Amino acid sequence: xxxxxxxxxAVVLLLGGIYLLVLRASEWLAYLVAGVGxxxxxxxxxxxxxxxxxxQRPRSDx
Numbered sequence: 001x002x003x004x005x006x007x008x009x010a011v012v013l014l015l016g017g018i019y020l021l022v023l024r025a026s027e028w029l030a031y032l033v034a035g036v037g038x039x040x041x042x043x044x045x046x047x048x049x050x051x052x053x054x055x056q057r058p059r060s061d062x
Contacts, residue, residue, distance in 0.1 A: 006044050013037025 017034025020026065 003044060003047070006040060010037045010041035010044060014041065 013033050014037030017030050017032070017037055020030035020033060
């Protein structure tokens, strides 16, 4: 559920930054918003790849 929330936030920020670029509202702000959204999205993808490659670890009963 947490990753889904981060994914939604990343998509909203990325699309918001692109929208600001289209409107030419404030160029530096548009790149900042889109960059933060893209960064969160890439971090999320990296986290999913890490979890997929790490596999299952045996749990200790301690």
